[in-house]
Amino acid sequence: MSSIEATPTFVFASDSLKGTLSSQDTARLLGVAARTHFPSCTCVSVPMADGGEGTTEALVVACGGTYREVCVHDPLERRIVARYGLLGGGRALIEVAAASGLPLLVSEDRDPLNASSFGTGELVLDAIKAGCDDVTLALGGSATNDGGMGLMRALGVRFHDADGNELKGCGADLARVASIDASALAGKVRDVRFHVMCDVDNPLFGTEGASAVFGPQKGADRATVAQLDEGMRSYAAMLEKVAVGPVDFPGAGAAGGIAWACSALLGADFSSGIEKVLSLVRFDSLLDGAALCVTGEGKCDTQTARGKVVSGVAAACARAGVPCVAVVGGMSTGSVGIPGLAAIVPTPTAPMPLDEALRDAEKLYALAADRLFSLLEIGSTWN
Numbered sequence: 001m002s003s004i005e006a007t008p009t010f011v012f013a014s015d016s017l018k019g020t021l022s023s024q025d026t027a028r029l030l031g032v033a034a035r036t037h038f039p040s041c042t043c044v045s046v047p048m049a050d051g052g053e054g055t056t057e058a059l060v061v062a063c064g065g066t067y068r069e070v071c072v073h074d075p076l077e078r079r080i081v082a083r084y085g086l087l088g089g090g091r092a093l094i095e096v097a098a099a100s101g102l103p104l105l106v107s108e109d110r111d112p113l114n115a116s117s118f119g120t121g122e123l124v125l126d127a128i129k130a131g132c133d134d135v136t137l138a139l140g141g142s143a144t145n146d147g148g149m150g151l152m153r154a155l156g157v158r159f160h161d162a163d164g165n166e167l168k169g170c171g172a173d174l175a176r177v178a179s180i181d182a183s184a185l186a187g188k189v190r191d192v193r194f195h196v197m198c199d200v201d202n203p204l205f206g207t208e209g210a211s212a213v214f215g216p217q218k219g220a221d222r223a224t225v226a227q228l229d230e231g232m233r234s235y236a237a238m239l240e241k242v243a244v245g246p247v248d249f250p251g252a253g254a255a256g257g258i259a260w261a262c263s264a265l266l267g268a269d270f271s272s273g274i275e276k277v278l279s280l281v282r283f284d285s286l287l288d289g290a291a292l293c294v295t296g297e298g299k300c301d302t303q304t305a306r307g308k309v310v311s312g313v314a315a316a317c318a319r320a321g322v323p324c325v326a327v328v329g330g331m332s333t334g335s336v337g338i339p340g341l342a343a344i345v346p347t348p349t350a351p352m353p354l355d356e357a358l359r360d361a362e363k364l365y366a367l368a369a370d371r372l373f374s375l376l377e378i379g380s381t382w383n
Contacts, residue, residue, distance in 0.1 A: 051273020052140020
């Protein structure tokens, strides 16, 4: 009989399923199913993220850090309380989604023309004032498409139109930028090292750019996407004139162009979010002796293989020789063929409206987890 019958170790390393289940929720549900079918198993869970939603939580746990809460502005300039992570040694980790994220807005409020990343800049400024000299921004899940203007305004950069009027820094202002004054920035960030963690490799503009690929999920129709993309081209030409860092690299369009602004004005370096997280949680060591790793995300699609949690975890499992399965909220035909991924298990039990799937996310996930481990139990009895 297969050795999995003895006392198998299962590793759970799933991303959150946005708006429904956290990484910890998925680990809990997987653990229940695993122990039902393998009572003597050992379950090892680790919060996982790729630079988007849930990254702060994952790394605060991994580094034994703490949280700091701050009153800031959300994407539509409403006052909210957001938090970021203090990882020790003067290091801060800030999720763009915490102050400028899609989960902060209901569907009818999503408006990338008026949304601003100013609140994220407020978090950065607070971290600097708190004494942090090493700031990492985890991109992903943003509601903004402002090229990072809002964030930079919070740090003292001023954007003006052709008449000299200061712009507030939202998507609608991209095409209106005629001059940029970054003179007040240097004094605030002189001794601070900036890093950007990202889960995509999209450019700033064009058919694969920030506006075209991510604008629709932020509330942009076809005409708005075209307006934002054209505005981003104009804004990029202006920002290049005052740039101190690289302006052309894969992922520049992440978080509506925040990645590009951080590189251009803050000299931030750029890294894959999932690879950074895997390193910090020492994921390779967690796989030692594991019989199976279960990962997952909200939807497995063409973006999954471009730096998302599932692809990063699957690649690590392939290197370690550990089978890897993904439990996901949904999947598209473009999700097949991810290296290192043995199978994909969608949670829906039948065709259903998205609202219903979201409402019943926990029940559907539990059923999917039970299906997975029941099949594994059957397989383990074969010689």
